[in-house]
Amino acid sequence: MSIVTVQLGQCGNQIGHEVFNAICSDVHGTHGLCSKKENESYHEASKERFFSEEKSGVPVARAVLVDMEPKVISQTLSIAARSGCWKYDDRSHFCQKQGSGNNWANGYSVHGPKHKDRIMNLVRKEAEKCDRLSGFFTIMSMAGGTGSGLGAFVTQCLKDAFPASFILNHVIWPYGTGEVIVQNYNSVLTLSHLYRSSDALLVHENDVIHKICAQLMNIKQISFRDVNQVIAHQLGSVFQPIYTGAGPLHYSRSPLGDLMETLVPHPEFKMLGLRNIPQMPENSLAYSTFSWPGLIKHLRQMLIANATMEEGIDWQVRPPRPGSSIPSKHSTSKSLHFNTSIANLVLLRGKDMHSADLGSFQDPALYTSWLNPQDAFNLWKTPRAFNKYEKSAALVSNSQFLLKPLDNLVGKAWNMFASKAYIHQYTKFGIEEEDFLDSFTALEQVISSYTTL
């Protein structure tokens, strides 16, 4: 039940660091709001999952850090070590002297094969430290060169070397008005390659998180650190120990496996979106009260109306009444407003979670026609509160959340491709136009599958 995290590129390493921070502070916090026994087993499960024991007593994160430049990695290592709470293994990192220059082809075709053995050795060592490997969790951004290109290559290698393990790719969707000109190319190539080797893609959009920081967290000058902390909080609410079965006998022993089984068994539908409520600045927490019915109502409407946070939800959007509209052919107008889901997973953490009623999530109208709510909807819960929120709910959804962003992305990339802009940068490293076309085809297939839900 251990997860090995592979942090790829600058973005991956910074986010990974915040994730371990969030987990550690949640585990050591005194706000569990549950019995001591519960807290202890939570503590144990979480530690087993993310950290390994070392002789020094300081837990060592089960992570491999990969980057082409040394700066970010050394910063990450030192900040972690200074915290005193946890640290990285000093040998579990790999870096070079020069970067990838935001070039996907450079990362995938040049750096990847060249450094494959060393990187896989590090991964193998971490995997062997685990008594039981639940799977791999890779963090990368799609826009750059290292995270995206090298990340896609590493994911492929992981799949080849560990065919029976689960691989979850956490992907950062770049800002729409990002600084990297070729980010659309990089994103398209990354997504299509990841789709082949990975089991699921969990996406966080930079634009969305930025809005959360601005509107919900009331941060004036939003730095990358703030964005990363919000992302880390959302990821923590999914990966911290939780009861998945009907009876709370023990925490889930296979976090990635259970997640995959409930959400992405179908090979064509692998894109997952994540929503978490409530989100608010830490100093407001003490003055806020939460109720499960309120949280659940908001979460459900966020799902239906494809809202990204609990403010500004469009309450007019309603699920289609059964029998009123013919599915699939006429779904274009429907899909602009109503978000059809394939599968949803709701995680509740906090007091009195057994009183929460989730019947509204089991409405068949929310789901696609070929899957019934018993299969499509799952609920996990634990009485142990997470990260100082007395009650919190997270939703991991395999639905049309990412349909529009994906469509936009592919559209923009295609426009650039049609005019052959910047293609030479890729062909000189071995990615031919044919590879681009294959990627476009693959993503068009994904878009079409999601559209005809």
Add this chain to the structure above:
Amino acid sequence: MRRARGRALPGAVAALCRALPPRARPAPDTLRRARFDRPQASSHCWRLLCSLLKQVHGGKWTEPDAIDIQIRFIKSVLWYHGYGRPELYRLPSDGSAGSRELLLAFSWLLHRISLLEQLLARNRVRTGDETSVCTCEDDLTNSQKGRTEIAPEYSLEDKVDVRYLQWLHGRLRFQWRSLHALHQEQSKLLHKIHLFTSGSHMDKILGHFSVTETELIRQPENYKQLLQFLESETMQLEAFLEWKQLEQVYWHWMETVLDDMAEEGSMCKSQDAHTMKSMLPKGDSCCHWAGSLVGKIDRLSRDLMTVHDQLQELVTHRKSAWYEKVKTREEELQKEEFCAAARKTQEAVELKLLDLTYHCAPKKPKMHGSCRLVFRSKHSASKTGFGRSVSKEPISTVSATEVIRELQMRKASLERELKQLQEECRQRMDEIAEGLDGVICISP
């Protein structure tokens, strides 16, 4: 003689009862009274037999069902094992009669499926080091237990969306992967236990603790429970040994019971003839069974001879045709090309021949069942460091490397079979796609 037997019989029956597992242990009196077919005894006997059979068929101890469900279960199990006595199947479902028939059935099971031995094997105190090994060839007519399929109820028409099937298939694959990870974890932890406790065991040959023993060290207060289990098992085994010596007496007694029943039965046999046929879906009663079997064997051996002759003919015919072909080919091709082609075909033939000989060879006894894992240090090969080698002991041992090798061979042959099937499937799909207009088939 009779008096001696008379004295030994209670002892035999008592030993038999003591050898049965604690939860389903009748009093010796129950068995003896069963022959008198009293109604009160009957329902008790039904329940007893049901719990015994459930244990044998791998079921966990559950709350007892209603009596008619239990009776149906017993009848189906007896049918499965080939019990052909129609009187039992005609017994009423309320459990009010039939203790004598049950006694007969119970004794039949004792002998036929080694009921006692199976129960003893199942209820052994576990060491925790068990693993199951199976290198059997796959039997298509394999286990029939528990093959219930729950069809999706929601679909309005009788069709199922293929995406739902893909979904289910994907879930199955993920569950398999989780299971794989579980097994790996278990092996890893077992290895740790064996490694860390090496050299501590009293038994020098074993050398290390088992899981149960390690658990006992961690939680010593459980020793009482373990002791109880061990004592109970010892008592059962001793009773079993006693039973084995006194068995004959019991079977003599059963013969008298049968004789009694035959006398009564012959009076109403004529009516039973056609009702019997309707009860049993596949006819033959015990008497016809042996005769029909012999007939079947004769027929099979005759068929085998004819098939053998036909094969011989075919082979000679093919050989001659083949030589003709080879001669003509040789003339067509030049010398070097022919040699290269010949070599390639020879290799392919050798591979196929290996495959065939493997399939047709007299089977080595395949391993099946559970074994105990014992750790041996690394002096014998094994790159992964999990060296468990053969030790020269009277108990049958087999080395893990051997089992691994056999399983790898099996895996290779299954992969070959899979490739072949995929190729055939691909060809069929191409054929179908050619027939349809405007359809291209892109196979993975």
